[in-house]
Amino acid sequence: MVTARRNAWVPHAVLIAGLMVVLFPIYVALVAASHALPDILEAPMTLVPGSRLAANFAEALSAGTAKTSGEPVTAMLLNSLVMALAIAAGKIAISLPSAYAVVFFRFPLRRLCFWAIFVTLMLPVEVRIIPTYKIVADLALIDTYGGLTLPLIASATATLLFRQFFLTIPDELVEAAKIDGAGPWRFLVDTVIPLSRTNIAALFVILFIYGWNQYLWPLLITNSPSMTTIVIGIRQMIGNGDTQTEWHIVMATALLAILPPVIVVLLMQRWFVRGLVEAEK
Amino acid sequence: MERRVVFSGWVCPVVLLSPQLAVTIVFFFWPAGQAVLQSVRGGDAFGLATRFVGAENFAALAADPDYLAAFAITAFFSLAVALLALAPGLLLAVMADRVVRGAAFYKTVLLLPYAIAPAIAGVLWMFLFNPSIGVLAAALRAGGIDWNYLLDGNQAMLLVILAAAWKEISYNFLFFLAGLQAIPLSLLEASAIDGASPRRRFWTIVFPLLAPTSFFLLVVNIVYAFFDTFGVIHNVTQGGPAKATEILVYKVWYDGIVGLDLGSSAAQSVVLMAIVITLTAIQFRFIERRVHYA
Numbered sequence: 248m249v250t251a252r253r254n255a256w257v258p259h260a261v262l263i264a265g266l267m268v269v270l271f272p273i274y275v276a277l278v279a280a281s282h283a284l285p286d287i288l289e290a291p292m293t294l295v296p297g298s299r300l301a302a303n304f305a306e307a308l309s310a311g312t313a314k315t316s317g318e319p320v321t322a323m324l325l326n327s328l329v330m331a332l333a334i335a336a337g338k339i340a341i342s343l344p345s346a347y348a349v350v351f352f353r354f355p356l357r358r359l360c361f362w363a364i365f366v367t368l369m370l371p372v373e374v375r376i377i378p379t380y381k382i383v384a385d386l387a388l389i390d391t392y393g394g395l396t397l398p399l400i401a402s403a404t405a406t407l408l409f410r411q412f413f414l415t416i417p418d419e420l421v422e423a424a425k426i427d428g429a430g431p432w433r434f435l436v437d438t439v440i441p442l443s444r445t446n447i448a449a450l451f452v453i454l455f456i457y458g459w460n461q462y463l464w465p466l467l468i469t470n471s472p473s474m475t476t477i478v479i480g481i482r483q484m485i486g487n488g489d490t491q492t493e494w495h496i497v498m499a500t501a502l503l504a505i506l507p508p509v510i511v512v513l514l515m516q517r518w519f520v521r522g523l524v525e526a527e528k
Numbered sequence: 529m530e531r532r533v534v535f536s537g538w539v540c541p542v543v544l545l546s547p548q549l550a551v552t553i554v555f556f557f558w559p560a561g562q563a564v565l566q567s568v569r570g571g572d573a574f575g576l577a578t579r580f581v582g583a584e585n586f587a588a589l590a591a592d593p594d595y596l597a598a599f600a601i602t603a604f605f606s607l608a609v610a611l612l613a614l615a616p617g618l619l620l621a622v623m624a625d626r627v628v629r630g631a632a633f634y635k636t637v638l639l640l641p642y643a644i645a646p647a648i649a650g651v652l653w654m655f656l657f658n659p660s661i662g663v664l665a666a667a668l669r670a671g672g673i674d675w676n677y678l679l680d681g682n683q684a685m686l687l688v689i690l691a692a693a694w695k696e697i698s699y700n701f702l703f704f705l706a707g708l709q710a711i712p713l714s715l716l717e718a719s720a721i722d723g724a725s726p727r728r729r730f731w732t733i734v735f736p737l738l739a740p741t742s743f744f745l746l747v748v749n750i751v752y753a754f755f756d757t758f759g760v761i762h763n764v765t766q767g768g769p770a771k772a773t774e775i776l777v778y779k780v781w782y783d784g785i786v787g788l789d790l791g792s793s794a795a796q797s798v799v800l801m802a803i804v805i806t807l808t809a810i811q812f813r814f815i816e817r818r819v820h821y822a
Contacts, residue, residue, distance in 0.1 A: 258626040373780070377793055
């Protein structure tokens with residue numbers, strides 16, 4: 248072992264300082280979400296947790312704040328969940344078959360198809376905002392889950408990752424399948440998809456977080472309060488001077504917005520870390 | 529790289545490819561083409577028809593001091609976010625690579641901000657630095673600093689940089705840690721036998737071997753700061769005060785959706801596309817090189 252053991256406390260000290268920086272904003276949000284509003288407004292705010300955490304969470308979930316036109320956070324959470332699941336499942340569902348087609352077949356225009364998918368890496372929704380908005384409006388998809396998710400579903404990243412993995416599947420497996428009389432569909436369903444389980448799990452976590460955390464697109468495409476996602480809804484809860492912001496509810500909502508993606512990351516950490524580092528290569 | 533053994537036929541691959549190609553054409557190529565077309569058109573005085581104006585929209589952008597200012601602001605913001613997210617990420621990764629006890633715990637906690645939306649990170653930091661009730665704002669004021677990011681452009685910039693960088697430390701930490709763990713132990717042992725101190729080992733062996741990872745992360749972080757931080761700006765400062773934090777993506781959105789200047793917004797979109805294409809090309813060129821290294 249080459250590392251000097253003399254200063255073994257230094258890494259721990261640095262890491263603990265790092266943890267504190269990372270956790271401090273979340274801790275303060277937790278404290279604020281556990282107090283009544285007057286306790287927060289009394290500057291400087293206390294850093295000792297209060298006793299109203301459950302009550303504030305319940306109020307956020309069932310009623311929200313007066314300023315979000317009384318839209319309860321439960322409805323926003325549901326919208327976010329639908330959006331994140333549809334984006335994650337949709338991206339996997341269309342990119343796995345397309346990667347399979349590009350890797351396991353030879354057909355005219357194959358390279359062109361691959362490049363057409365590949366260059367979408369270079370067109371994030373942020374750079375084609377208004378024309379995409381117009382198309383979604385023409386298709387009458389404003390304020391629908393379809394409009395919220397379809398334009399975000401094409402994913403070069405997922406296709407590239409599947410392609411990379413498919414290239415490592417041994418030729419012998421394909422030959423064996425052919426000898427057994429299995430066609431391309433059988434091979435896809437019986438061999439390739441089961442082999443891809445780990446990759447699918449890793450991608451699911453990354454894409455779920457991507458979908459859940461979307462901001463600009465839902466902001467454009469949803470007008471009706473009943474379609475608001477939680478990441479957007481929180482902005483509407485913060486007042487602009489006329490009325491007092493109900494910070495205890497806002498912070499409870501922020502924690503509720505953080506919780507689902509954090510749980511997904513924690514539960515699937517092993518796959519997710521490997522998938523992330525591989526996906527970006 | 530190609531496969532040797534493949535299936536024959538073309539109906540099957542076409543069926544398999546069509547969903548992705550359909551989405552790609554309808555929601556990527558069509559709007560991107562529209563943006564390019566729109567960028568060379570302008571409305572007449574009544575807003576009833578559009579006509580071809582050539583490079584007028586681009587010329588107007590190049591002459592618009594607000595746009596040039598937004599460019600400078602974006603460049604500063606992106607570099608600051610990238611550096612402020614990379615340095616702590618590297619430091620924490622080096623430290624996490626050294627500890628044995630508690631390594632899994634540190635890693636898990638440091639990973640958490642990755643899951644948090646930039647917009648939510650903005651709300652959390654805005655609350656900490658709220659001029660009237662923020663905990664850190666109160667601390668700054670106690671320290672004699674007149675803190676009000678709603679009025680002071682530099683303070684507003686600092687706040688959005690902190691919020692955007694905080695969230696990205698996790699990502700960099702993860703990649704640096706993976707990079708560190710890929711360095712062969714034998715190299716470090718050899719140099720330790722030659723008498724190199726830990727500090728010297730870091731700067732002469734570890735750091736150069738991490739250079740490809742660092743460069744990759746620099747590009748990724750700049751792309752993140754360019755495009756994914758819209759939520760931070762929109763939540764915390766709305767581009768203000770007095771446009772001090774108006775980054776390019778925010779301006780495209782504001783001019784197009786709020787200002788309804790479609791020609792200018794489309795021209796700005798085209799400029800942004802050019803920037804993403806350049807950054808992606810740099811990244812991929814470089815990744816090819818990295819493959820040769822390994």
